[in-house]
Amino acid sequence: MADAAQIFSEHRERLAGVAYRVLGRIADVEDVVQDAWLRWSTVDLDSVDDPEAYLVRVTTRLAIDRLRSAQARREAYVGPWLPEPMLTSPDVADSVALNDSVSTAMLLVLESLSPLERAVFVLREAFGYSYAEIAGFVDRTEPSVRQTAARARAHVEDHRVRYDTDRATRAEATQRFLAACVGGDLRSLVQVLAPEVTMISDGGGLAQAPRKPIVGAELVARALVTFAGRTPAAATAEIVELNGGPAIVARYDGEPVSAITLHLVDGRIETIHLIANPEKLTGLAAAQG
Structure with missing residues (x-):
């Protein structure tokens, strides 16, 4: 049976991907992923039926909390605020949803969402989790998550610019x-x-x-x-x-x-x-x- 470190390593890239799309800042992502590991390292593995769901839930909640604090700090930022750039590999383009959700243009649109709306949008649109799964991640009811997702999607569609993707x-x-x-x-x-x-x-x-x-x-x-x-x-x-x-x-x-x-x-x-x-x-x- 895989140990805690091996299981976490298998999911680390996904956890970082979720955190980056929610936060837009590498240092915050690293802190969130590290905090998720610290929590995971103390868990009784026999009590966890779905490690991915557990880790995404922990990471999402940590990212939401950190984003709430970051938004207050950004009010004092000098000049325009842009997401921190992240090196990606060309194969990210294999997934249109993942590619679009990590672009600086999309991340800027997501900045105008509430932390909860942003997390729900990312989990649904970029990673394809079901509403039931997301409800468990963010501790909300499924109908509430559906409403939040619809509100976030409508906002994004109203504010995004359709840039060339070729x-x-x-x-x-x-x-x-x-x-x-x-x-x-x-x-x-x-x-x-x-x-x-x-x-x-x-x-x-x-x-x-x-x-x-x-x-x-x-x-x-x-x-x-x-x-x-x-x-x-x-x-x-x-x-x-x-x-x-x-x-x-x-x-x-x-x-x-x-x-x-x-x-x-x-x-x-x-x-x-x-x-x-x-x-x-x-x-x-x-x-x-």
């Missing part, structure tokens, strides 16, 4: 965008941007980044060229897989200094998420190492 299109646009930024080619950069493109930058008051969204191809292109010009000459930039799609990570002395995710509509970049807050790049540094 990987080849996204990869090509990301390559063109990176080449234009590195070369300081303003004209080429404008050509890959939608006329009303919006750039949202998250510096958290700890890095140079605009504290308000910038709108319009010309203004965004100039801001990006300026931002690229401030990057140390020895810095490097590469295209990596972040949050289920191609993105750009710039590094200096091996440490990440910014992460850029592009969202396309009809083949042109409609929204740019730029993260420069060093506290939100530690996960990329750790994963690289």
Whole structure:
């Protein structure tokens, strides 16, 4: 019979996936998963009929509690708040639901839900748990969970933007965008941007980044060229897989200094998420190492 550590290891990736979609911050995810392990390590395994259900229930409740605390802290955040980027593998695209639910665009929409609504939405839409299972996870009745899920789904549908999902299109646009930024080619950069493109930058008051969204191809292109010009000459930039799609990570002395995710509509970049807050790049540094 498998021991506690082996069973937990088998489910760890799923637990982290649930926690990340609920919280959007790597450090919080690591804390929640560690707390779940501490609780699991003291359980009498013979008393647990379904280890996955037990672990998802514990992880979900820990994540909801942590999100409630985090939302209060975010009210004092300097400038726009974006989810912390997470390295993903290309095979996440094998599941459309998982891929969409981990995108920064979707995570931002989920930010406007209550912690309970967000958890229920993630468990249902991303991981496909039944309403009865979710009811047990969040300690609610099944009818209540159905109502919460319907309310959350309606909110998401009303607020989400349908960005392009074709990987080849996204990869090509990301390559063109990176080449234009590195070369300081303003004209080429404008050509890959939608006329009303919006750039949202998250510096958290700890890095140079605009504290308000910038709108319009010309203004965004100039801001990006300026931002690229401030990057140390020895810095490097590469295209990596972040949050289920191609993105750009710039590094200096091996440490990440910014992460850029592009969202396309009809083949042109409609929204740019730029993260420069060093506290939100530690996960990329750790994963690289």
